[in-house]
Every structure is written in C-alpha cells, then in structure tokens.
Amino acid sequence: MSGPSRAKRAAVAAVVVATAGAAAFWLLTAPRPLAPSAIPAHTPDLANGELLFHAGSCISCHRPAKGTPGADPALPSGGAPFKTPVGTFYPQNLTPDDATGLGRWRPVDFVNAMTRGLSPSGRHYFPAFPYPSYRNVRTTDLLDLFGYLRSLPKVVSPERPPDVPFARVARRGVGLWDLLALRGPRFSPDPARDASWNRGAYLVAGIGHCGECHTPRNLLMVPERSRWLAGGPHPSGEGEVPSLRGLVARKRYKDAADLTLALQNGETFGYDRLSSGGMGEIQENLSLLPDADVRAIADYLVSLPQAPVDGAGAAPRPSR
Amino acid sequence: MIRIKRLSVASALLVASALAAAPLSFAAQTATEAIQARQKAMKGIDGAMESLVAIAKKQAPFDAAVVKKAGETIASHLTEAQGLFPAGSEKGDVQTWAKPTIWSDGAGFAAALKSSHEAATALAGVKEEAAFLPALKALGGSCKHCHETYRLPKR
Numbered sequence A: 001m002s003g004p005s006r007a008k009r010a011a012v013a014a015v016v017v018a019t020a021g022a023a024a025f026w027l028l029t030a031p032r033p034l035a036p037s038a039i040p041a042h043t044p045d046l047a048n049g050e051l052l053f054h055a056g057s058c059i060s061c062h063r064p065a066k067g068t069p070g071a072d073p074a075l076p077s078g079g080a081p082f083k084t085p086v087g088t089f090y091p092q093n094l095t096p097d098d099a100t101g102l103g104r105w106r107p108v109d110f111v112n113a114m115t116r117g118l119s120p121s122g123r124h125y126f127p128a129f130p131y132p133s134y135r136n137v138r139t140t141d142l143l144d145l146f147g148y149l150r151s152l153p154k155v156v157s158p159e160r161p162p163d164v165p166f167a168r169v170a171r172r173g174v175g176l177w178d179l180l181a182l183r184g185p186r187f188s189p190d191p192a193r194d195a196s197w198n199r200g201a202y203l204v205a206g207i208g209h210c211g212e213c214h215t216p217r218n219l220l221m222v223p224e225r226s227r228w229l230a231g232g233p234h235p236s237g238e239g240e241v242p243s244l245r246g247l248v249a250r251k252r253y254k255d256a257a258d259l260t261l262a263l264q265n266g267e268t269f270g271y272d273r274l275s276s277g278g279m280g281e282i283q284e285n286l287s288l289l290p291d292a293d294v295r296a297i298a299d300y301l302v303s304l305p306q307a308p309v310d311g312a313g314a315a316p317r318p319s320r
Numbered sequence B: 001m002i003r004i005k006r007l008s009v010a011s012a013l014l015v016a017s018a019l020a021a022a023p024l025s026f027a028a029q030t031a032t033e034a035i036q037a038r039q040k041a042m043k044g045i046d047g048a049m050e051s052l053v054a055i056a057k058k059q060a061p062f063d064a065a066v067v068k069k070a071g072e073t074i075a076s077h078l079t080e081a082q083g084l085f086p087a088g089s090e091k092g093d094v095q096t097w098a099k100p101t102i103w104s105d106g107a108g109f110a111a112a113l114k115s116s117h118e119a120a121t122a123l124a125g126v127k128e129e130a131a132f133l134p135a136l137k138a139l140g141g142s143c144k145h146c147h148e149t150y151r152l153p154k155r
Helices: A006-028 A046-055 A058-062 A107-116 A139-150 A167-181 A195-205 A256-269 A276-286 A291-302 B002-056 B064-081 B106-124 B129-150
Strands: none
Touching: A006 A167, A046 A058, A046 A139, A046 A276, A058 A276, A107 A139, A195 A291, A256 A276, A256 A291, A256 B002, A256 B129, A276 B129, B002 B064, B002 B129, B064 B106, B064 B129, B106 B129
C-alpha cells in the first residue's frame, strides 16, 4: 500500500499552516484589558476633567455631525465624520446615555479604552482614536475626565460603524499594530527639568496627543519616535504638518511667551500659522486652559532642538 | 494615398499640439504671477497686522491714526486679492498653499474675502480704544475662517 499522494500531503500541510497562522493571529491580536481591581478608588475632580477635555480637544472629533436635528454642537455626542487615509470614522457618543454613550461604562472600561484602545466588550478600537498618546495620561486624570463626561447631559446618539474596507478583520488586526505602537515606556517626568516644562511635556505627549499629527509615521503608520514632533505630511493627504522643533531657532516664535500668546489668541493676534489643517479649532480649545498650562506647553515646545534625535535611545520619553 | 493621409493627420496633430501648448505656457506664466502677487498681498496684510498686534499686546499705545492706516492697508490688499485667484491659478511654478476649495467653492471664498474686507474697514474706523480689541478680534476671526477653509496647512 502506498502512502497518501503528494497532492494530498500538500493539502494537509496547507491546512496545518493556515490553521497555525490563524491561531497565531488570534492569539497575538487578543485584547488584554486591565482588570477592574487595577483601578484605584478615586473621587473625580470635575474641574480637572473639564480642563483635560479641552486640552485633548475631545469635542473636535466627538461632536455631532453638522445638521443633526436638535444636536448641541458643544456636547460630545459623536457622529461627525473623521476622514483618515484608512477610511472614514464616526467617533462615538461620549455623553452618559445608557444605551448609546458611556452611561453603563465602569471606570475600568474608560481606562481600557483610553490606554489600551479596547471597548468594554473587548473589541479593538481603530487608532484613529489616539489611545497610543492617551496611555501617557495618569489614571487619576483619566478618572477625572471620565467623571466630567459622566456629568454632561445625556444625548441619544447611536454608534455608526466606520467606513473601512474589511473592517472586521482589520479591527482584529489592530491588535498586531498595537504590539508595535504600544511598545516602550509611558511618559515619565524628567527630574532635571522644572515643573512647568514637565507639565507641558505631559500635556503634549498625553491628553493633547500632539504627536498624532506632528510626528511623522513609518510605513506601518506607527509614529517614528526618533522624529518626535518633527512634522510631516498632513493626515488628510493635503498639505503638511509643521515641525514643532526649533520653533525659536526657525523664527516661528520669539520665545515661550510669544508662543503662549499665539496659542491663546491665534489669528486674533496675527499668528496666522495656527489656523489651517484643523489647528484653528485646537487653538481655540487650548485657549480655554489656564494661563499656566498654555505657558507650560510653550515652555516644553520651545525647548525642543531643531534637529530630531537620530538612532539609538531616541525619545523613549518625549523629553528627548 | 493612405500614406499621404497619415502624414496629414500627423501634421495636423503636430499643429494642434503646438497651438495647445502655447496658451498652456502662457497660462502657467500668469498662474505663477497670480500666485506671487497674492502672496505679496498677504505679506502686505501681515505687515499691517504687526502694528495692530503691537497695540493689542500693549507693546504700543492705542493710536487711532495708526489703526486707520493699518486697517485701510489691509482692506486695499483684500480688494486686490479678489482678482488674484483666477481660474487656472491653482498651481504654478512656485509653491502655493491655496486649497482647491477656493475654485470649487468660488462663492464661499468671495464671501469670506468680502467679510474680511468689511472687518478691516470697520477696524480702520475705530476711534476709541475700547472698540479696538473687539474690532481686531473680528478681523482676526475672519482671517482665521478663510485660512481654515481655503488654505492648506504648511510646514
């Protein structure tokens, strides 16, 4: 009796390889949420939550779509289209409505969403939602922001799935991308710098998520740490995002005080670089922060040398 | 017979392409000129803004004459700008940050320029210090609206 034919063997081998590949994909992309016990007991500071809401420009993505009947554009009820090179997303409702918003979320659900890009049911969010930046935000700050969102009026606004090709497989595949993008240490303060600089660095790297646009991405769409805030093509595909390095050396701003005024006043004070490409709205949001926080952001940014750091040891912290 | 026909078709094509190329290079030249002219106009606005911003930042005292001059300068550059975005000047031999929406939404762009012009004119007429900052904010807001909608982000 002869063994199985060659063709049969090949078919068996192909099935084995495909099964192993699928299993590996499944394991590697598995969501790994924090357990509720990992979240400390904390009474939310709603004023701090509101500050972070503005510092993160949350409203600018999570607003209702234009022309939604009865929608208050000041509330983050979600639904406005957010176009990216990958597809169009419809950021979700952040008001505390039970069925369509954050009403039934536990604090751990919010922390998992913000730091691990995971929904309460364990699905991966697409990184159009900038959780790789938000993982730099302290847990107590996240809980303050969560408390603030839960204090907003409830709006019914159901989630709309993104217009992304092969969304189901792509969504699971985000788990692979996360392995690359969520590597490395989170933000930690630099003891060699003063409090304002560290506050600015924290806001820029964390809730401000400035690097999402101002840091160029590699072919896998992962921000290049070695070119932190060095500018690049605009994510919309049109125009360019300016570098935030060497702002004084390149005569963009005179000093930190000048940049502070620019962030607070924008074109009202003739700073015409802060309007295009979506920055106009971000500037308006930043103008709502306390003076000291805007100054902190400016102190940090003007300290960045013009030449991006290259190669080894670059930017494990945003301080380099 | 056939060969002659082919030849004439070829020469006709050659003549046609030469004719087509002539206005094209002409258009490219005027597009570049338009881009340079409007960039110069914007620089002029920028220069006039400086004296106004100095007052806003309290680096210079309020002076109605200075405000009038700067407001009028800005208004005249904005009038000039109305004619500096002709069809076909989307691209030229120099870098431009003008967004294609200027031409696809011509009415909106014209309205935006007009509202900036009105804001500059209103600012030029400010006599009292109390009215200065609100008038400057209105002008700056109109600049911002236009730059958000009709200008690409630049390095």
